[in-house]
Amino acid sequence: GAGVSQSPSNKVTEKGKDVELRCDPISGHTALYWYRQSLGQGLEFLIYFQGNSAPDKSGLPSDRFSAERTGGSVSTLTIQRTQQEDSAVYLCASSPDRFQPQHFGDGTRLSIL
Amino acid sequence: RKEVEQDPGPFNVPEGATVAFNCTYSNSASQSFFWYRQDCRKEPKLLMSVYSSGNEDGRFTAQLNRASQYISLLIRDSKLSDSATYLCVVNPTSGTYKYIFGTGTRLKVLA
Numbered sequence: 124g125a126g127v128s129q130s131p132s133n134k135v136t137e138k139g140k141d142v143e144l145r146c147d148p149i150s151g152h153t154a155l156y157w158y159r160q161s162l163g164q165g166l167e168f169l170i171y172f173q174g175n176s177a178p179d180k181s182g183l184p185s186d187r188f189s190a191e192r193t194g195g196s197v198s199t200l201t202i203q204r205t206q207q208e209d210s211a212v213y214l215c216a217s218s219p220d221r222f223q224p225q226h227f228g229d230g231t232r233l234s235i236l
Numbered sequence: 237r238k239e240v241e242q243d244p245g246p247f248n249v250p251e252g253a254t255v256a257f258n259c260t261y262s263n264s265a266s267q268s269f270f271w272y273r274q275d276c277r278k279e280p281k282l283l284m285s286v287y288s289s290g291n292e293d294g295r296f297t298a299q300l301n302r303a304s305q306y307i308s309l310l311i312r313d314s315k316l317s318d319s320a321t322y323l324c325v326v327n328p329t330s331g332t333y334k335y336i337f338g339t340g341t342r343l344k345v346l347a
Contacts, residue, residue, distance in 0.1 A: 154333065165339035166280070166337040168336075171334070227279040227281070228279060230279050
């Protein structure tokens with residue numbers, strides 16, 4: 124079956140621009156996570172969505188970061204006024220519920236020039 | 237102390253060898269444990285869950301030691317294709333969503 128789909132695979136943009144990253148979770152998965160992974164580093168939790176509940180945004184590093192999940196399915200992560208330190212791989216994961224293991228998408232490799 | 241700690245390695249082992257990694261966690265109330273594998277420039281993929289009684293999946297065996305607060309992963313008869321980074325993942329509290337990922341242990345299996 125289809126896995127977690129993320130787009131774009133790669134994004135190169137200039138400092139100060141806004142970017143939008145998309146995640147399409149596995150059908151039927153109610154839990155959706157966004158992580159960030161810098162080169163040689165572990166995964167950094169950003170935000171979590173569970174069904175129609177209010178998301179946990181406690182991992183977002185600044186107010187330039189925001190995320191939405193429409194209709195309990197597709198999610199978008201938006202970074203406004205990008206900075207060079209935002210360069211990383213942004214990974215999305217979904218799971219049937221918060222107790223189950225997560226399945227990851229291929230990630231979006233974001234490079235800020 | 238970090239919530240989840242792993243030896244970064246690399247562990248360089250010959251094909252056919254047995255290798256084991258440990259991962260320590262700080263929260264004694266942690267409930268769920270997993271091992272993920274991550275290939276270079278790829279996404280993490282679930283390798284196996286770790287159950288209290290220990291569990292095995294082919295050449296891979298996972299163990300949980302609650303008293304000493306660590307989990308382990310044993311790989312028998314290592315293959316070249318086992319070369320990857322192995323991530324330890326812990327859910328610190330039952331029913332929460334915030335899974336803590338270790339920074340990983342790098343394994344290189346040599347021909």
